[in-house]
Amino acid sequence: MTLTMAALRFGLVGVLNTIVGLAVIWALLRLGVGDYPANACSYGVGVCCSFVLNRTWTFEVRGPVASTEVARFLTVFALSYGANLGMLTLMRGLGFAQSLIGQGAAMAVYSACFFLLSRHFVFAPGRAAR
Known part of the structure; x- marks a missing residue:
């Protein structure tokens, strides 16, 4: 699969993941669950959804899931989120606090970060089978 097609699929998975996450938050808030637990549950569902859809559809990995593959995915998620926080901190320092x-x-x-690390570290061709 081409880089462009994989990136497009990754983006579509992200959009779907956002919709699912918001639905989980909405449902839990209606059930009286607080903001923080609803947010945490949403991220939990989102990470699982992202793993399955990106593995099978975006990067077309087949076969059984290895525990090392899951560990790599969670590591990539954490690193990408760290990069997100780093950029947010930089942007705040540049005068873009509380800014879209x-x-x-x-x-x-x-x-x-999440796309590139997923493509080359988590779901690289042949990597999941190792």
């Missing part, structure tokens, strides 16, 4: 510009830049860095 700062948040947008942070989201772009997160998405780029």
Whole structure:
């Protein structure tokens, strides 16, 4: 699969993941669950959804899931989120505190890191089978 097609699929998975995450938050808030638990549950569901869809559809990995593959995915998620926070901190220092510009830049860095690390570290061809 081409890099462009994989990136497009990754983006579509992200959009779907966002919709699912918001639905989980909405449902839990309606059930009286607080903001923090609803947010945590949403991220939990989102990480699982992201793993399955990116593995099978974006990067077309087949076969059984190895525990090392899951560990790599969670590591990539954490590193990408760290890059997000780093960019957000930088943007705040540049005068973009409480700004959609700062948040947008942070989201772009997160998405780029998550895609590239997923493609080359988590779901690289033949890697999951090892």
